[in-house]
Amino acid sequence: MLGVVLTSGGMDSCVTVAIAAQECELAMLHISYGQRTEKRELKAFNDIADFYGCRRRLTTSIAHLAQIGGSSLTDNSIEISQADLESKEIPTSYVPFRNSHLLSIATSWAEVIHAERIYIGAVAEDGSGYPDCRPEFYQAFNKVIELGTRPETRIKIFTPVIDMRKCEIVLKGAELGAPLHLSWSCYKNEDAACGLCDSCALRLRGFKEAGLKDPINYANSI
Amino acid sequence: MLGVVLTSGGMDSCVTVAIAAQECELAMLHISYGQRTEKRELKAFNDIADFYGCRRRLTTSIAHLAQIGGSSLTDNSIEISQADLESKEIPTSYVPFRNSHLLSIATSWAEVIHAERIYIGAVAEDGSGYPDCRPEFYQAFNKVIELGTRPETRIKIFTPVIDMRKCEIVLKGAELGAPLHLSWSCYKNEDAACGLCDSCALRLRGFKEAGLKDPINYANSI
Numbered sequence: 001m002l003g004v005v006l007t008s009g010g011m012d013s014c015v016t017v018a019i020a021a022q023e024c025e026l027a028m029l030h031i032s033y034g035q036r037t038e039k040r041e042l043k044a045f046n047d048i049a050d051f052y053g054c055r056r057r058l059t060t061s062i063a064h065l066a067q068i069g070g071s072s073l074t075d076n077s078i079e080i081s082q083a084d085l086e087s088k089e090i091p092t093s094y095v096p097f098r099n100s101h102l103l104s105i106a107t108s109w110a111e112v113i114h115a116e117r118i119y120i121g122a123v124a125e126d127g128s129g130y131p132d133c134r135p136e137f138y139q140a141f142n143k144v145i146e147l148g149t150r151p152e153t154r155i156k157i158f159t160p161v162i163d164m165r166k167c168e169i170v171l172k173g174a175e176l177g178a179p180l181h182l183s184w185s186c187y188k189n190e191d192a193a194c195g196l197c198d199s200c201a202l203r204l205r206g207f208k209e210a211g212l213k214d215p216i217n218y219a220n221s222i
Numbered sequence: 223m224l225g226v227v228l229t230s231g232g233m234d235s236c237v238t239v240a241i242a243a244q245e246c247e248l249a250m251l252h253i254s255y256g257q258r259t260e261k262r263e264l265k266a267f268n269d270i271a272d273f274y275g276c277r278r279r280l281t282t283s284i285a286h287l288a289q290i291g292g293s294s295l296t297d298n299s300i301e302i303s304q305a306d307l308e309s310k311e312i313p314t315s316y317v318p319f320r321n322s323h324l325l326s327i328a329t330s331w332a333e334v335i336h337a338e339r340i341y342i343g344a345v346a347e348d349g350s351g352y353p354d355c356r357p358e359f360y361q362a363f364n365k366v367i368e369l370g371t372r373p374e375t376r377i378k379i380f381t382p383v384i385d386m387r388k389c390e391i392v393l394k395g396a397e398l399g400a401p402l403h404l405s406w407s408c409y410k411n412e413d414a415a416c417g418l419c420d421s422c423a424l425r426l427r428g429f430k431e432a433g434l435k436d437p438i439n440y441a442n443s444i
Contacts, residue, residue: 060286097329097333097370104323107319144322147359
């Protein structure tokens with residue numbers, strides 16, 4: 001069975017690839033959308049795909065999320081906020097409805113290559129606060145896939161890390177030998193991770209709570 | 223109230239714009255996706271937007287549907303089939319899961335500009351046969367929008383022509399003074415419409431049943 005894995009190149013998607021690799025033949029999909037660190041994330045994607053010997057890859061780039069703006073990830077006039085992991089607000093890094101775009105691309109590709117699964121490393125808990133990372137969103141999207149594709153098409157979304165805390169993701173990655181040293185999570189920098197943005201803060205807290213050392217380099221630490 | 227109207231430039235979207243213009247301030251959205259007639263459709267979009275004096279426009283282009291292929295509209299190795307309006311098969315012009323991509327872009331834009339409606343000129347009946355043109359698909363997508371956007375965001379999809387036959391769309395367009403002479407429906411040609419593809423055949427039958435003459439030029443007629 002073939003599974004399309006949405007792979008940003010971050011830690012969560014890296015561990016999701018490791019999980020999918022145990023269950024499916026991998027078809028890895030990376031989508032740049034004008035986010036600040038898109039080159040570094042693409043490198044992480046290719047490094048992880050090389051690590052797993054995955055030859056079935058699709059990389060694509062969409063311009064419209066940056067055209068539309070509304071997020072600190074795609075609009076340079078909005079500053080990347082420093083992490084506040086206790087806040088209940090949706091962070092400035094929320095890209096409006098982004099995961100629907102990613103899933104649409106994954107579904108079209110899956111339908112054409114006859115993949116039956118789409119894996120996405122969304123995480124609901126642990127402070128992300130994005131509405132399109134909740135389990136209900138993926139349940140609803142499964143219905144859209146069922147209704148919007150050919151009658152014979154069978155595609156389901158899998159979110160294997162959605163209920164995990166970041167430290168559990170780190171431990172699962174370690175258990176499966178996921179190449180976390182190749183992954184990239186920072187929203188701000190492309191050389192050494194900033195250590196200060198939401199994504200770095202969540203990752204660092206995850207490693208700390210897991211009692212493991214993050215193998216990537218940081219410019220700052222918190 | 224602001225309404226985003228997905229406007230391909232075809233007849234159905236042209237009439238959808240005319241309907242939306244009575245209910246909302248228009249924000250017109252056009253998406254090229256590597257289909258054969260994308261230049262001609264973009265011209266039709268701009269002509270229709272000019273006709274309505276709409277200044278809030280977003281045009282974007284997505285490469286991935288052509289990269290993914292699987293449709294005669296985006297893959298030159300698959301021939302555009304001649305119309306068979308009685309067939310129950312999904313036509314070769316089906317672009318896998320296309321409308322989910324269009325709605326995702328419309329939703330992100332609507333969320334950022336605070337539009338409350340998305341209009342799309344999908345038609346369920348009358349022979350299109352596309353799974354992503356059925357009312358259930360749009361109901362399911364409304365649920366995805368509700369769950370995948372900010373809690374304060376209120377966006378609903380409107381499909382005002384979905385239950386109309388093509389001749390009813392022609393008559394509605396005539397009633398509202400929609401600029402059908404500026405619209406473009408042909409899947410194959412960019413100069414004079416072919417008159418033979420599914421889209422031309424449906425349009426021509428619609429005008430014929432409505433007892434009206436189609437104001438655009440055809441290279442052939444059926």
